[in-house]
Amino acid sequence: MEFNLFLIIPIVFATGIAIGITSGIFLAKKTSSGKKECVAIGASTVSGRGAFALKKVRDGDIIERCPALEVTDQDIGGELLNYVFYGSTETARLVVMGNGMLFNHSSTPNVAYYREETGLGPELVLYALRNIKKGEELFYSYGDQWWSTRQ
Ligand SMILES: C[S@@+](CC[C@H](N)C(=O)[O-])C[C@H]1O[C@@H](n2cnc3c(N)ncnc32)[C@H](O)[C@@H]1O
Numbered sequence: 001m002e003f004n005l006f007l008i009i010p011i012v013f014a015t016g017i018a019i020g021i022t023s024g025i026f027l028a029k030k031t032s033s034g035k036k037e038c039v040a041i042g043a044s045t046v047s048g049r050g051a052f053a054l055k056k057v058r059d060g061d062i063i064e065r066c067p068a069l070e071v072t073d074q075d076i077g078g079e080l081l082n083y084v085f086y087g088s089t090e091t092a093r094l095v096v097m098g099n100g101m102l103f104n105h106s107s108t109p110n111v112a113y114y115r116e117e118t119g120l121g122p123e124l125v126l127y128a129l130r131n132i133k134k135g136e137e138l139f140y141s142y143g144d145q146w147w148s149t150r151q
Pocket of ligand 1: 044050083106
């Protein structure tokens with residue numbers, strides 16, 4: 001009986017550790033909503049940092065739902081101006097969290113977005129405009145107004 005306990009306790013202990021490590025690795029690749037993350041930030045092919053597909057994405061798939069905060073243009077200045085979106089009124093600006101703020105611009109984008117109101121506030125929903133390969137850089141269009149108001 002004693003012999004069995006000496007054998008069983010280390011086996012149970014080792015199994016627990018193995019399960020813990022495996023679930024840790026598995027959960028680390030998932031977002032808080034339980035979905036596998038699609039986007040990683042890396043060195044852009046056009047400027048500074050950019051967003052890249054961590055896995056193959058299909059046309060129409062949602063890439064990320066980004067919680068957002070609507071503020072007034074008075075709250076935004078300096079370099080931050082280059083990172084915010086237009087808001088629901090002329091003077092409103094949308095501060096987008098998650099990876100959503102770091103996508104670079106392309107006039108032939110592979111990503112687009114729409115705003116959605118949720119019980120917890122606005123969200124910017126980024127989705128694929130075509131099939132995207134794992135590792136491709138992700139771009140949305142900043143629009144003509146964005147570039148015409150900057151040098
Ligand atoms: C929202 S940030 C994008 C992330 C930025 N690349 C970074 O490293 O933080 C917007 C800035 O990225 C740069 N940018 C975005 N798209 C670009 C492009 N297609 N060509 C050159 N610069 C670009 C511009 O400097 C712009 O002000």
